[in-house]
Amino acid sequence: MIIKLDHVNYIYNPDTVEKVIAVDDVNLEIGGNSLTAIIGSTGSGKSTLIQMLNGLLKPTSGTVSYDGEVIFTEGKETKEQKKKIRDLRCRVGLVFQYPEYQLFDETVLKDVCYGPKNQGFTQEEAEKKARKALEEVHMPEKSILKSPFDLSGGQKRRAAIAGVLAMEPEVLILDEPTAGLDPKGKTEVLDLLKRYQREKETTVILVSHSMEEVAQYADRVIAMHKSKVILDGPTHEVFSHREELEAIGLGVPEVQAFTESLGIKDAITVQEACDAILQRQKAE
Amino acid sequence: MEIIKSEKISYSYPVFEDPDSQENKELLEKKKEAAKALDGVSLEVRPGQFICILGRNGSGKSTFAKHLNALITPTEGTLWIDGMDTKDEEKLWDIRRTVGMVFQNPDNQIIGSIVDEEVAFGLENIGASTRDIRKGVYKALEEVNMREYAKVSPNKLSGGQKQRVAVAGVLAMNPKCIVLDESTAMLDPRGRKEVMDTVKKLNKDDGITIISITHYMEEALEADYIFVMDNGQVRMQGTPREIFSREEEIEELGLKLPQLCQLAKALRNKGMDIPMGITTEEELKDAITKRQISENDSEITAGEK
Numbered sequence: 001m002i003i004k005l006d007h008v009n010y011i012y013n014p015d016t017v018e019k020v021i022a023v024d025d026v027n028l029e030i031g032g033n034s035l036t037a038i039i040g041s042t043g044s045g046k047s048t049l050i051q052m053l054n055g056l057l058k059p060t061s062g063t064v065s066y067d068g069e070v071i072f073t074e075g076k077e078t079k080e081q082k083k084k085i086r087d088l089r090c091r092v093g094l095v096f097q098y099p100e101y102q103l104f105d106e107t108v109l110k111d112v113c114y115g116p117k118n119q120g121f122t123q124e125e126a127e128k129k130a131r132k133a134l135e136e137v138h139m140p141e142k143s144i145l146k147s148p149f150d151l152s153g154g155q156k157r158r159a160a161i162a163g164v165l166a167m168e169p170e171v172l173i174l175d176e177p178t179a180g181l182d183p184k185g186k187t188e189v190l191d192l193l194k195r196y197q198r199e200k201e202t203t204v205i206l207v208s209h210s211m212e213e214v215a216q217y218a219d220r221v222i223a224m225h226k227s228k229v230i231l232d233g234p235t236h237e238v239f240s241h242r243e244e245l246e247a248i249g250l251g252v253p254e255v256q257a258f259t260e261s262l263g264i265k266d267a268i269t270v271q272e273a274c275d276a277i278l279q280r281q282k283a284e
Numbered sequence: 285m286e287i288i289k290s291e292k293i294s295y296s297y298p299v300f301e302d303p304d305s306q307e308n309k310e311l312l313e314k315k316k317e318a319a320k321a322l323d324g325v326s327l328e329v330r331p332g333q334f335i336c337i338l339g340r341n342g343s344g345k346s347t348f349a350k351h352l353n354a355l356i357t358p359t360e361g362t363l364w365i366d367g368m369d370t371k372d373e374e375k376l377w378d379i380r381r382t383v384g385m386v387f388q389n390p391d392n393q394i395i396g397s398i399v400d401e402e403v404a405f406g407l408e409n410i411g412a413s414t415r416d417i418r419k420g421v422y423k424a425l426e427e428v429n430m431r432e433y434a435k436v437s438p439n440k441l442s443g444g445q446k447q448r449v450a451v452a453g454v455l456a457m458n459p460k461c462i463v464l465d466e467s468t469a470m471l472d473p474r475g476r477k478e479v480m481d482t483v484k485k486l487n488k489d490d491g492i493t494i495i496s497i498t499h500y501m502e503e504a505l506e507a508d509y510i511f512v513m514d515n516g517q518v519r520m521q522g523t524p525r526e527i528f529s530r531e532e533e534i535e536e537l538g539l540k541l542p543q544l545c546q547l548a549k550a551l552r553n554k555g556m557d558i559p560m561g562i563t564t565e566e567e568l569k570d571a572i573t574k575r576q577i578s579e580n581d582s583e584i585t586a587g588e589k
Binding site: 040041042043152153154179180181182183184185186187209211212249250251253254255258261262270271273274277278281 | 339340341342388442443444466469470471472473474475476499501502538539540542543544546547550551554556565568569572573
């Protein structure tokens with residue numbers, strides 16, 4: 001699925017003194033076989049943007065289309081449109097920040113069944129989908145009948161992600177999926193997202209504050225600043241704009257900053273830095 | 285005297301025991317075992333140190349932090365804060381003035397509707413005079429570089445600014461020690477830097493002891509001393525150089541080396557002569573370029589012969 005944003009604006013409290021422009025004239029096309037990272041400082045409009053991508057928020061102006069189809073239009077929605085919006089939220093799955101706070105059921109399995117059951121699948125079908133999703137997040141077999149509250153931090157996060165995967169979304173969006181996790185938990189979550197994205201050849205979009213993570217996992221990076229998209233391109237390309245990134249409070253991965261001080265450009269991960277340093281030594 | 289002295293402290297979260305329940309003893313024991321969050325923690329912190337506590341989720345870091353200003357007290361063992369036993373209820377308020385806490389989510393701990401009111405909250409609670417409150421509040425805001433926001437509503441601030449206001453609130457009480465329990469976890473890179481720069485300054489200029497609990501290994505590189513916890517115990521302790529030299533152990537404990545150390549390790553694995561325990565860019569740069577120089581040197585010597 002290709003999601004296309006055409007001159008999209010979002011304004012909180014329009015027509016009041018408290019008016020805040022959260023997204024300002026954004027044009028984007030996201031989709032296909034890619035893992036896209038959205039970066040930007042707090043308040044730059046990232047969360048508003050991703051909520052428009054799955055129809056939780058309706059743009060104040062401009063259009064969002066899915067494979068060419070515009071679902072939101074001016075004025076009140078018809079019954080048919082409402083159904084389309086509902087479907088859309090299953091097709092575009094959104095995982096909020098700290099999603100494990102929303103785990104609620106007695107067992108992990110039951111919790112993950114909740115989504116597909118709401119989609120209208122039978123208990124049996126829902127369970128099948130849930131088991132598949134739990135397998136995708138590498139949940140150990142012995143954990144799926146446990147209470148979600150007995151899991152470790154990283155496992156809880158993965159269970160919550162499975163809850164969205166079980167609805168088999170075409171596009172998966174995650175708001176800071178690694179926030180608050182320990183380093184191992186972070187790696188587990190990111191590895192699983194990358195693997196899922198590669199295997200399904202689908203679209204995964206994630207918001208992150210860690211440039212190191214973004215450099216290592218994303219194919220494409222969209223940088224937002226003051227409600228606008230200011231950089232958008234392949235990961236290496238975006239990180240070559242070091243000055244702009246620093247000016248908006250983000251910067252580049254540590255290892256990139258370090259290798260640039262050695263005069264090496266374009267090495268944004270530890271592996272690339274290592275290779276580049278060795279290659280240069282060989283050349284000398 | 286140590287500002288923090290922990291002697292074999294253990295802590296178990298209370299387990300609900302239903303007297304009528306037929307629940308078997310074994311299960312109850314299991315539950316009790318699982319509720320044990322700290323298991324014989326002994327450590328000492330000297331005044332003015334910048335300490336980092338690392339460890340995976342559920343390792344007991346936050347439970348330990350909650351002991352430091354007597355939000356909870358040990359089930360076994362003793363914890364002294366600046367010579368005061370945290371179980372001594374008469375000392376409770378002195379302990380809480382000595383150690384201030386800043387938590388993870390700024391939105392959960394800010395209650396005032398204007399920044400200066402928020403910072404004044406603690407002083408008002410101890411009945412300080414209006415003049416002292418004013419003085420204390422503005423001095424604290426000055427220290428965290430938020431003076432110009434004194435009359436702003438906290439919800440207009442960025443995450444980093446909110447956390448600095450929280451630090452100011454603690455600072456107004458004139459503490460000897462500030463505990464940051466993952467206070468940078470929800471911040472963007474600039475916010476993280478603002479908060480870390482602020483507490484580093486308080487540590488250096490005012491000699492305030494800092495205990496920082498974090499998942500950011502890069503932050504730990506700048507600490508004076510690191511404790512690594514796992515399973516309710518202190519499993520490693522040492523300077524950043526000592527800790528990050530023990531590469532295998534770090535990973536076993538669910539942590540990760542800082543990127544700089546990862547690069548040093550990767551180069552070493554490829555046969556480059558990089559010493560263990562590199563903690564700064566300068567050291568790694570030296571190690572890489574020195575190798576080049578020494579090779580060049582040997583070529584020159586060979587040429588002369």
